[in-house]
Amino acid sequence: MTTDDAARTATDLRDIPEADCDRALDLCYSVFHLAPGDRTRRHHEELLRAALRIGAYDGGQLAGMAGAHRRTLSVPGGQLPCAAVDFVSVLPTHRRRGILGSMMEELWRRCAADGRPLACLWASEPAIYGRYGFGAATELCHIEIDASRPLALRLAPDSRPLRLIDPAEAPAALAPRYDATLALRAGRFTRDESWWRCGALDLDGAQMDLPANGFGAVRVVVLGAPGHAPGGYAVYRTRGAGDDRPGVVSVGELEAESAPAAAALWSYLASIDLTSTVRVQGRPADDPLLHLAADRDQVRVTGQEPNLWLRLVDVRTALTARSWAAPVDLVLDLRDTALPANAGRFRLTAGPGGATWEPADEAPDLSLDVRELSSCYLGGTPLRHLAHAGLVTEHTPGAVRRLDAALQTELLPFTGENY
Numbered sequence: 063m064t065t066d067d068a069a070r071t072a073t074d075l076r077d078i079p080e081a082d083c084d085r086a087l088d089l090c091y092s093v094f095h096l097a098p099g100d101r102t103r104r105h106h107e108e109l110l111r112a113a114l115r116i117g118a119y120d121g122g123q124l125a126g127m128a129g130a131h132r133r134t135l136s137v138p139g140g141q142l143p144c145a146a147v148d149f150v151s152v153l154p155t156h157r158r159r160g161i162l163g164s165m166m167e168e169l170w171r172r173c174a175a176d177g178r179p180l181a182c183l184w185a186s187e188p189a190i191y192g193r194y195g196f197g198a199a200t201e202l203c204h205i206e207i208d209a210s211r212p213l214a215l216r217l218a219p220d221s222r223p224l225r226l227i228d229p230a231e232a233p234a235a236l237a238p239r240y241d242a243t244l245a246l247r248a249g250r251f252t253r254d255e256s257w258w259r260c261g262a263l264d265l266d267g268a269q270m271d272l273p274a275n276g277f278g279a280v281r282v283v284v285l286g287a288p289g290h291a292p293g294g295y296a297v298y299r300t301r302g303a304g305d306d307r308p309g310v311v312s313v314g315e316l317e318a319e320s321a322p323a324a325a326a327l328w329s330y331l332a333s334i335d336l337t338s339t340v341r342v343q344g345r346p347a348d349d350p351l352l353h354l355a356a357d358r359d360q361v362r363v364t365g366q367e368p369n370l371w372l373r374l375v376d377v378r379t380a381l382t383a384r385s386w387a388a389p390v391d392l393v394l395d396l397r398d399t400a401l402p403a404n405a406g407r408f409r410l411t412a413g414p415g416g417a418t419w420e421p422a423d424e425a426p427d428l429s430l431d432v433r434e435l436s437s438c439y440l441g442g443t444p445l446r447h448l449a450h451a452g453l454v455t456e457h458t459p460g461a462v463r464r465l466d467a468a469l470q471t472e473l474l475p476f477t478g479e480n481y
């Protein structure tokens with residue numbers, strides 16, 4: 063055995079028991095260079111206790127860890143259980159010995175045991191996860207509205223009243239509207255009360271612990287009279303103007319049942335006194351606001367980036383569970399070095415009635431890696447873009463176009479949340 067091999071086998075993978083969750087968070091905070099306050103720590107502790115936890119132990123020392131939240135992801139035409147990978151940390155003294163690689167192998171076993179055909183993550187460094195079969199599957203864009211003047215829109219806003227509600231009541235009030243988006247956009251997570259409380263609404267104030275925040279408490283505005291299902295809502299915080307900075311409205315989430323409902327909410331956010339900028343960190347790249355705006359200089363996309371990275375862990379289950387926009391019948395030669403059960407030649411027969419994925423002997427129409435299939439799975443990454451980049455090989459002319467047409471969704475997938 064070489065010295066390298068010895069180092070690689072020095073750690074032992076096992077469950078992180080509840081009693082080690084404190085240690086695990088210390089490891090995480092040390093590698094991410096964080097010093098969070100008590101509220102954030104309590105929030106992370108709650109998340110970690112509920113997560114699937116893989117520890118890499120070097121003797122008694124916790125040298126590495128990975129967690130995965132047990133979540134459900136919307137996919138075209140349905141929902142699937144997904145392992146949402148988080149807390150990935152390896153001590154600086156143990157890095158580059160293959161610990162992350164071995165934790166990922168363990169993760170695939172846990173996904174199979176837990177019935178999770180998908181895994182996903184938000185990448186701190188995008189260069190790391192492609193090697194494990196993750197592909198960027200949803201994008202988000204940052205939007206900034208110049209609110210120093212009334213927001214000019216091309217249609218009349220919904221005229222129903224807007225009202226601020228107590229954020230503590232928001233999970234029950236907003237859930238039906240949010241849940242309705244799951245069928246419209248792939249890439250979104252179902253939420254229980256705890257995800258609403260800690261994530262979207264930050265009711266315990268954990269995100270307020272973050273340094274240099276300066277924003278006030280979370281506010282929730284809904285469209286529509288009390289006693290009626292909201293036609294839309296926005297979750298936001300405000301920060302007053304300082305000597306050298308404008309007053310800002312920072313929007314966490316906005317959902318609306320129609321374009322006029324969205325217009326009413328955006329107009330409201332852009333009209334809050336003593337603020338002159340509306341910032342949104344995460345909107346779908348096909349956000350109707352970009353078309354509604356009468357003046358695109360007033361509503362600017364200030365950035366666009368990959369959001370959710372997805373990995374098809376069980377390709378057959380994933381492909382046969384989603385809906386398909388057009389009929390397709392192709393043989394795919396799929397590479398998957400980490401999960402050989404997925405690899406090989408398969409015939410994909412899919413259409414509006416469903417899909418099958420069966421081993422095939424025929425010559426392939428397309429060759430690709432599971433990373434590329436994972437990227438395209440939710441309908442957000444056109445396969446033809448990956449083919450143009452030389453990452454998908456087309457053996458039969460037209461095969462890329464046919465698979466692209468079948469994968470397409472009406473709206474782009476969107477995730478937004480990042481926890």
Ligand SMILES: CC(=O)SCCNC(=O)CCNC(=O)[C@H](O)C(C)(C)COP(=O)(O)OP(=O)(O)OC[C@H]1O[C@@H](n2cnc3c(N)ncnc32)[C@H](O)[C@@H]1OP(=O)(O)O
Nearest residue numbers: 093148149150151152157158159160161162163183186189
């Ligand atoms: C979903 C999330 O939680 S994202 C957060 C990821 N965590 C962090 O960034 C925290 C700080 N960093 C760390 O804790 C560690 O360095 C980790 C987790 C990124 C990597 O752990 P290691 O045990 O060192 O990784 P390991 O030795 O298994 O390397 C796996 C492969 O990834 C590569 N790799 C590791 N880190 C990086 C990086 N930052 N950028 C590019 N490649 C990387 C290695 O070179 C190796 O490549 P190879 O298979 O071609 O040889």
